Structures are given as structure tokens and as C-alpha cells.
Amino acid sequence: MKIGQKIKEARECQNISMNHLAQKCEVSQANLSRIESGHQQPAFDTLERIISALGFSLAEFFADGTPDITPDIRALLPIIQTLTPRQKQALQRFLEAMQQ
Incomplete structure (x- = not known):
């Protein structure tokens, strides 16, 4: 899998908008879009900020x-x-009930 695809997949799995991730890692949304689509390869420092x-x-x-x-x-x-x-135990019971 290419870097851009992997970034997009990780972002979407976490339900993070492109705009939010761009702000969080101080990259423009346009650059992040180009990286995710594979039209641009990120510089190492940019890639490190995105991954972090x-x-x-x-x-x-x-x-x-x-x-x-x-x-x-x-x-x-x-x-x-x-x-x-106690809340963790309740969460575990809830998740176990969902599996059934």
C-alpha cells in the first residue's frame, strides 16, 4: 500500500476529517489531499508530523x-x-453482550 493510501485509511478509521488532521499536523488541507491521493510525496518532516x-x-x-x-x-x-x-467492567459486559 502506498503512503498516501495508508494515511487516508488510518485517518478514516479514526473518523478524523481531512481538515482536522491538516490543522493538527500543520499541513494545508490541499497538500494533505495531494498526499493522500498519491499526487505528492510528503517531505520526511511532514510525513512524521502526519503520522504522529x-x-x-x-x-x-x-x-x-x-x-x-x-x-x-x-x-x-x-x-x-x-x-x-467499575466503568471498565460495565463496558466489558456491554461489549460482550453486543457480540452475542
Whole structure:
């Protein structure tokens, strides 16, 4: 998969708008659009800012195979970490009930 496609997939999995990501990594929305579409290759520092804004390290982003934690799950972790143990148990029961 090409870099632009991988960035777009990670952004969409996290339900982040292109505009929000562009602001977060200090890249114009037009440049981000060109990068995602493959019409422009990002400079290394730009690529590093984009990947960081998506919550990945460079190693995680470019690792072969399926990452241990997908971007959509990674986006939930900060929220889950703020829950009390009782809330976490309730969330686990809720998720288990959804699976059935």
C-alpha cells in the first residue's frame, strides 16, 4: 500500500476529517489531499508530523503486516483509560453482550 493510501485509511478509521488532521499536523488541507491521493510525496518532516498526529510512531506506521492495535481501537484507548474500574467492567459486559 502506498503512503498516501495508508494515511487516508488510518485517518478514516479514526473518523478524523481531512481538515482536522491538516490543522493538527500543520499541513494545508490541499497538500494533505495531494498526499493522500498519491499526487505528492510528503517531505520526511511532514510525513512524521502526519503520522504522529494519527497517533503512530514511524515504526508502527511502517510495520509489515497487521498492527497489533488498529487505529479505530487506538482512538478508544485514551477514553477507556479515564474510566473507573467499575466503568471498565460495565463496558466489558456491554461489549460482550453486543457480540452475542
